[in-house]
Amino acid sequence: xxxxxxxxxxxxxxxxxxxxxxxxxxxxxxxxxALETEPAIENEKHQQEGEYFHRLVQQHLIGIPAxxxxxxxxxxxxxxxxxxxxxxxxxxxxxxxSGLYSEITLSAPLGKFRLVAKYDLIAVDENxxxxxxxxxxxxxxxxxxxxxxxxxxxxxxLLARAGEHLNNGNGFAPEQIEMxxxxxxxxxxxxxxxxxxxxxxxxxxxxxxxxxxxxTASAGSTLLAGFPKxxxxxxxxxxxxRSYCNxxxxxxxxxxxxxxxxxxxxxxxxxxxxxxxxx
Ligand code: SF4
Numbered sequence: 021x022x023x024x025x026x027x028x029x030x031x032x033x034x035x036x037x038x039x040x041x042x043x044x045x046x047x048x049x050x051x052x053x054a055l056e057t058e059p060a061i062e063n064e065k066h067q068q069e070g071e072y073f074h075r076l077v078q079q080h081l082i083g084i085p086a087x088x089x090x091x092x093x094x095x096x097x098x099x100x101x102x103x104x105x106x107x108x109x110x111x112x113x114x115x116x117x118s119g120l121y122s123e124i125t126l127s128a129p130l131g132k133f134r135l136v137a138k139y140d141l142i143a144v145d146e147n148x149x150x151x152x153x154x155x156x157x158x159x160x161x162x163x164x165x166x167x168x169x170x171x172x173x174x175x176x177x178l179l180a181r182a183g184e185h186l187n188n189g190n191g192f193a194p195e196q197i198e199m200x201x202x203x204x205x206x207x208x209x210x211x212x213x214x215x216x217x218x219x220x221x222x223x224x225x226x227x228x229x230x231x232x233x234x235x236t237a238s239a240g241s242t243l244l245a246g247f248p249k250x251x252x253x254x255x256x257x258x259x260x261x262r263s264y265c266n267x268x269x270x271x272x273x274x275x276x277x278x279x280x281x282x283x284x285x286x287x288x289x290x291x292x293x294x295x296x297x298x299x
């Protein structure tokens with residue numbers, strides 16, 4: 021078993037969905053043994069296009085002219101997403117903001133771990149910090165579903181906890197933070213989440229509790245029986261570790277899987293770029 025030092029929204033979501041999946045993916049770091057969904061190739065292509073779209077937006081945000089970046093949108097999906105991004109009413113406020121931090125990583129201590137999150141964009145002005153997350157989903161998820169995802173909770177809580185250096189050393193009150201998911205195929209229907217101190221306190225307490233639970237489970241405590249398999253067998257349909265668990269061989273639907281299994285690779289995070297608060 022390898023050392024586990026960091027937690028992210030993806031690993032916490034996996035732990036929430038199925039502790040066993042968390043163990044296989046983040047503790048044992050097993051490569052995916054099964055194709056995640058059918059049709060796997062099409063799904064993988066969509067995922068790659070999604071990653072490429074993130075890069076295009078980042079290039080634009082660091083100052084490369086839109087016309088130049090737009091020429092790199094070399095597939096039907098990318099062209100449509102790029103057009104939607106450039107024309108999106110909700111995004112035009114950027115030019116009025118003094119601080120744009122794209123592809124920025126924040127981290128803070130959490131129990132025995134570091135909590136790490138990589139943000140697509142944090143836009144800061146005098147009174148407010150808006151977190152933007154670009155989603156290339158083929159289906160617009162329900163706002164209620166997004167509101168309870170660990171990404172929504174972790175991204176806002178971590179910015180409140182570790183965002184001082186983005187605000188002249190003052191930090192952001194939870195009330196100054198908003199998170200927006202912008203959907204490249206549903207450009208006029210973003211999901212917005214404001215924040216407040218009660219939510220922040222609730223989120224951070226929940227994070228501390230989970231971090232303690234994972235520490236105990238990693239130590240092999242019989243109290244928590246380590247990392248049990250989920251009771252919700254429906255979650256196994258799109259899980260890449262099915263073959264380890266005797267939970268069937270037929271893969272689930274690609275579009276549902278896209279929502280449920282989105283896993284940003286923690287190992288891609290460049291730790292030199294992390295803005296962190298001291299231990
Ligand atoms: S197949 Fe099911 S039980 Fe096994 S890791 Fe995946 S979600 Fe968990």
